Amino acid sequence: MIALPGVALPGVSLPGVSGATPLEAAADLRLWYRQPAKAWVEALPVGSGRLGAMVFGGVASERLQLNENTLWGGGPYNPVNPEAAAALPEIRRLIDAGDYAGATRLADAKFMATPLRQMSYQTLGDLRLTFPGLPETAQGYVRDLDLDAATARVRFSHAGVAHVREVIASAPDQVIAVRLGADRPGAVSVDLAFDSPLKPGISVENGDTLVLSGRNAGQHGIASALTVDCRVKVVARGGKVIASATGLSVRDADEVLLLAAAATSYRRFDDVSGDPAADDRARLARASRKPWSALLAAHRADHRRLFRKVSVDFGTTGAALRPTDERIRLSPTTHDPALAALYFQYGRYLLIACSRPGGQPANLQGLWNDQMNPPWGSKFTININTEMNYWPAEPTGLADCVKPLIEMVRDLSITGARTARAMYGARGWVAHHNTDLWRATAPIDGAKYGVWPTGGAWLCKHLWDRYDYGRDTAYLADVYPLLKGAALFFLDALVVDPRSGRLVTNPSISPENDHGHGSSLVAGPTMDQAIVRDLFHSCIASARILGQDTDLAAQFAAARDKLAPYRIGKDGQLQEWQD
Template sequence: MSSIRHLIPALSTIILIATTFASNQPPEPPRPFLIHDTAPAPQWEQAYVVGNGRLGATSLGSFPSETIILNEETVWERKPDTPLPTDARAILEQARTLIQDGSPHLANQLYTSKLQSQNARPSAYQLLANLNIKHNLQATSPTFTFSNWKITDTQISAKNPARHTITLSAHIDIPPDQYPNLINPTIVIPRTKAFLDIALNKQHLGSSSKWNPITNYPTTPPTSPNTHLLKPGQNTIFITYKNISTDTPLPAPATLTTTPPLTRSLDFYRGINTTNIALPQGQITRTLIASHPHNLIALNITNTTPQGLDLTLALSRPAGASTSTDHNDLLITGQAVLTSDFKTPAGTKFQARLHPIINTSKTNLTITPDNQLQIQGGSSLTLLITAATDYNYNNPRAPLTPNFNKQTLKPLISAKNLSFNQILTAATNDTASLMSRCNIDLGSTPSSLTQLTTPKRLAHLKQNHLTNIDPDFIEDLFQFGRYLLISSSRPNTLPANLQGIWNPHLYPRWNADFHLNINLQMNYWPAEVTNLSSLHKPLLDFTKRLLPQGKTLAQTLGYDGFTTGHATDAFLQSRIMTKATWWGGSLTSSSWLTDHLFTHYQFTQDKTFLASAFPVLEQNARFFLTWLKPDPNTNLLLTGPGASPENSFWFYDKQNKKHQVGLSLGCTYDQQLAHQSLTNYLTAARILDIQNQYTSASNQALDQLAPTTPIGPDGRVMEWRKPEYIEREYDHRHLSHLYAFFPGSQYNTLENPAFTNAALKSLNTRFEHSQDHTGWNLGWMTNLYATLGQSDRALECIQRLFKMKISPNLFDLHPPFQIDGNFGATAGIAHLLIKSNAKTPENNTIIELLPALPNQLHTGSAQGLRARGNFTIDQMTWKNSHLTSLTITSHSSLPTTILANNKTYPLIFTNNQTQTLTFPAP
């Protein structure tokens, strides 16, 4: 179908229905949304998380010792500012001249040596504290220690003789009569920052690194969770430490531990994490929630054994904090530390408080001299955890003067007089009310699969990801992404960072910061389309707060308006960062952010919001008006110098020497963002009836803008506009040159077939050359394939995600954990079912239903999806890939055209009307 104007209208049955009813009780889910396992998480990336937007908690489900990792979204180190050189403008102009003169490699060298010489990076998000729980019970199962340790291999690094690789081996004997009693056998090794591999009986068990320090290894290979490698009699363990310093003492010996029968689960429709431990005379249950209504974390522990509760609790942090007590409350107070030494206080000051609530006089509480809390007797205990920091949302660079005692006690005033069940009900109703806004049913999965633990179900899918389609599991992935957004992004909080709000480290990978060249924006792709528009607000507010620092950066570089570097942090740092131009050379991330402001308006039609966002849209347009320069050869406007995010090209100089280069003029990504930014600004100005010198200049700039999306001789979209800029990586993870197709809206399949065909060729090249992906790359590919109408490839991306990048707790893995892939997957699954990026000649939204429905998901239904123009799909059903019914509400009384079953259905609405359509069978 090549043009909107060629679509054929069709008749349908239209029935007006009554408005929806209101209820204080959220509806029950259509089925349980649960992930579960029968063993503790062997590493943090397999743990279960809860969050209330500000506070997060992670449970590994361990026993008898458990660590609950606690997070507060504003605990960040603050690195010293590293200002750009005062002659930054001259340097940038010199780089532009060098590129124009045919020497982009020299421009690259100049940029790196002068503007990136300090190798600045954003500050790091840090954990708040650990809650350490020890159940003081007599051993219920045996523990064995490996013995006869030997060094079996040593390899000295050729590049660095001070570092080497060493392999150790040891034996353990399991008496045959004790072997049947080993439940959840796990090898426990000391934590180390050295890269590490572990094998049992010559079968690989797992790997570790400083970014992902694993200490617990179940004795089952990760690829075959049904296969136990431990056997009666002698067993041999091999541990290889890689890149370890020659003077580092080797860690202490490993042990084999076992645990009682254990189950752990996460109900992510309600936000309840439960761990059950079965003991000979009873059961221990830990229930963990994060309450948004009460602004706290709550943990309930019950013990039905005759012994009753016997616990030791402590708060701890690797550095930068001290513990104290306040009556029976445990406190930990401190300040974030620089990641350069993990000692120097720098950044957010904080305090966390643990308040115990006992439910019987039989329970005794004792504070130890080292600030631990011992609890003995009784059968039930509730722990309330609160936290406060000195972070100033209105001006992050000017910390508040905190009263931590008052701030951490405030949430307890109402909550401490409530039962745990009352706190639980308020928290879960709050979460479920948001989750219930959108549901999808993609078909049925056999009960033989749905009854499996999540790791086993994932392993089954991985055995043949192309044929083992699990519709319920795809629904789970969709809803889990929504759960993560609900848990990590609420109004009046920071936006979700690279890890949402969950982090066990002082120095997480990529700082767990805000990467602005795809990652932060991808976090919010599901917000509008899956009916969580209010959760978009943290990103929208954050974008507005970036304005002052962004204006400073633009002025330092000699431009008007505002812009940002490729990454920032909680302190709104805005500058050119890192040591390579392909990372730090991009200056258009601000435009990607401002597009979210306009997208929010498109979905909500909220003119008051648009008016509040207009100054930011205008400032970003003003940046382009001064950054765009005429091409000496064509007199058309080009962006630059700029980089296509994290990608680079080969360039041969006049001596035929090859150079890796990131900078160019008018790269496709920058040109597309210039077009998107100026178009959004002018559209907003027309809606708000604003005309000024900048609207006039923007109209002129759009007319003179060089083509945004050049197509090469091979029919693909060119990432760089000159053919002598040679593509280096056909499998590169970023798809920046396809921005205008998704999430941008310059092109659509109805009006721009030539461009969308070129985009598809480019996307296919990346997909087919990729042997490995990042999780977020597959999320982006899913959305692009869905937007381009390629249902089979979109589903294959989802299946590859399951096969390669989804952890047994449904976390997306870069690796390690990056939350953006979860959000990208959720949005991509939604875009299989709905698309609203095109308009009729009358400027009405076209809502395409089932635009990329895979054949394997041929029958199903959806409720609560949203479309631009402020429309809600209250209900739609399909059978045999044919839309059978639709109920739709126009909340702004705007007309629309439905495109379904290859026909169009124009609809006119009045008074926020709801209409129902039925479609005859084909």
């Protein structure tokens, strides 16, 4: 249970709090299955924050679908429409006049980003492992993902030999490591090949390293700007390693360790000058000096430092003994409280695996993506999805995982300042409903989807929450300029609603809501009023805590007090629109 002053919640334990105990690896922290994955969504994810793999768990052949979190389409670009600022007053006038359809037509023609779409997160492709002499199915087959050890495993027997394969994505060593083992000497043979949509060059270095080199794909008229490198080093104990022009083979080894490193030339949203091949060579050189046991120990210690901060026990029934897919299938009619605990911890596991300091934040698919044009681009959708990824972080002991999000907001404050000036003639910075690796901040997709200027402001809630949970004034001093910049934008961009005399956003939308009057464009949706009100509050509190900006804080307070109030509708609901 949680034991906090005046609060007791059954079933959850936190470290440093009365009643908490260290979390031990157990069956209730394991996803397991009796068959390999057939579809991508059935594969098991591992991630270091920067590198990810989906492990399919085949017997005769294994597919490791690979990702590196800076592999996106295109390159640095400025999407601000040069006609936007001139169109803004007329868009506002049309909205005030109730001509929402006319405002939408004008916004679509003059106000939207160029290009209209942002760049997509892309895949490296697959590392394919083929095991000569092994069948498609085998006795005693089990594949599992140990959430506490952050290790994917496959175990089976064939012809009297027990095989085990383990996969980790190590944050300390920045590699994906694969151990192929058997209980009989000389029983491990494997062929390695890359299969990638990047149309890369494939080569072999030093007789033991398979190399994929190429470029990202251009998109939406934005040219490719990233060089890409992925390499797998083979370390065999016993047997022999055989190199061909585009592949590697191992025959009759006692054990094989595969070390995979990947990188792009991305350094920052405006800098693509990195040398990914040199970076990967250095990572593999360091990792290959360590035995599997050392790599595994460092990886587990690093993961458990975060994962074991929270334990959950909702009780267990016999249903917990079934494979995970069976438990899910039977859950509507079976009492299985431990499945809820497993689901809770799996969510924490995924955030640890896809969001680590120094990397990108979790995108729409976290870290894992097998397509060049995934659904919604697998972008950072900041009108709720990115925020949802991080809502559990602070309450479940994963503050470290928020750091990539904070750094993205820092980037957005730079690109968003350009957008605020060029589109709105405003100080501060703004971001609309999506962004990408290049930190694009202009409205995209179409007016009724993208003209929503409070995406950056909503992200600022996470900056304040990090302070609220940690109470570190040095941190607050570091992020206060980001909060202040977001609030300054609204000091300049809010306008007076001619009917109520209140300050409102205009133009804006209520994301994924249609008010039924010819469009979704509107002035002052309640969602905006709530976010901006909260942003002003955070800035006022920050200024007071830090002892600065007294006059500016007073301006924020005055603007906050002029925002449109919440309204209760005829059915007792919180009204989303002013009318």
